Amino acid sequence: MLQVDHLTLKFGGLIANNDVSMRVQEGKITGLIGPNGAGKTTFFNSISGVYKPTSGTITFLGKRIDGLQPYQINQMGMSRTYQVINLFKKMSVVENVMVGMHPHMKQGYFASAFKTVAERREERECYERAYELLDFVGLKGRAFEQAGSLSYGQQRHLEIVRGLASNPKLILLDEPAAGMNSKEKEELNELLYRIIDRGVSILIIEHDMKLMMGVADYLYVLNYGKLLAEGTTSEIQTNPEVIKAYLGGDE
Numbered sequence: 001m002l003q004v005d006h007l008t009l010k011f012g013g014l015i016a017n018n019d020v021s022m023r024v025q026e027g028k029i030t031g032l033i034g035p036n037g038a039g040k041t042t043f044f045n046s047i048s049g050v051y052k053p054t055s056g057t058i059t060f061l062g063k064r065i066d067g068l069q070p071y072q073i074n075q076m077g078m079s080r081t082y083q084v085i086n087l088f089k090k091m092s093v094v095e096n097v098m099v100g101m102h103p104h105m106k107q108g109y110f111a112s113a114f115k116t117v118a119e120r121r122e123e124r125e126c127y128e129r130a131y132e133l134l135d136f137v138g139l140k141g142r143a144f145e146q147a148g149s150l151s152y153g154q155q156r157h158l159e160i161v162r163g164l165a166s167n168p169k170l171i172l173l174d175e176p177a178a179g180m181n182s183k184e185k186e187e188l189n190e191l192l193y194r195i196i197d198r199g200v201s202i203l204i205i206e207h208d209m210k211l212m213m214g215v216a217d218y219l220y221v222l223n224y225g226k227l228l229a230e231g232t233t234s235e236i237q238t239n240p241e242v243i244k245a246y247l248g249g250d251e
């Protein structure tokens with residue numbers, strides 16, 4: 001469903017992504033790993049439209065998306081979460097989910113200024129969908145609390161659910177387990193499978209190798225901006241190049 005061919009992204013003299021090619025298959029959890037600074041977040045920024053690639057092509061659901069704006073790519077069915085928690089902390093939990101639906105709301109500015117019947121109906125439908133999504137991650141009971149009052153792990157779950165609110169076909173998750181305790185990681189693990197069951201494919205960056213090796217169907221490894229290896233989790237775990245990159249030595 002996502003195909004990246006020979007993607008290169010330069011920041012001045014620094015080549016953050018160097019001739020990277022990869023595929024994300026529908027219904028699968030595809031992982032992107034690599035040491036700090038390898039270029040993983042930059043890669044997400046390129047495919048989600050934050051950066052325009054220096055060269056290379058990105059095809060999503062059969063259409064070229066390189067050079068499109070983030071909102072256009074989101075409307076085509078790709079959403080993402082960020083490494084740093086990016087919620088509206090003073091807004092309620094349910095409102096944070098509704099923010100993620102915004103590109104899909106059909107009624108425009110004038111409708112919202114005058115609150116037409118259609119707009120009110122759409123707002124009600126949005127609330128209902130937001131509740132259903134909160135139920136999906138076990139946060140329905142916290143719907144009217146401030147997002148900032150949730151635990152760290154719950155805030156990360158809320159971010160994922162906000163990412164699902166636009167009804168994506170693919171969600172990009174940037175280090176969702178960062179800062180989570182072991183119980184929250186187990187919940188995340190289970191949530192990832194349930195996201196797949198909803199028909200949403202996953203591309204995930206994660207430093208937690210236990211989690212990654214447990215859930216990923218296929219892995220890509222970046223090192224110094226280049227693709228170092230790709231394969232199943234067992235292939236990656238036994239790949240000498242990967243072991244060397246992670247240990248940082250020859251032994």
Ligand SMILES: Nc1ncnc2c1ncn2[C@@H]1O[C@H](COP(=O)(O)OP(=O)(O)OP(=O)(O)O)[C@@H](O)[C@H]1O
Nearest residue numbers: 011014016034035036037038039040041042043083
């Ligand atoms: N906007 C930018 N301008 C210039 N250089 C950047 C920019 N964003 C990232 N870089 C550089 O690009 C390289 C790749 O960074 P990136 O954040 O993509 O790595 P990463 O693999 O996601 O690392 P981490 O695991 O630490 O998040 C780094 O050398 C970084 O300093």
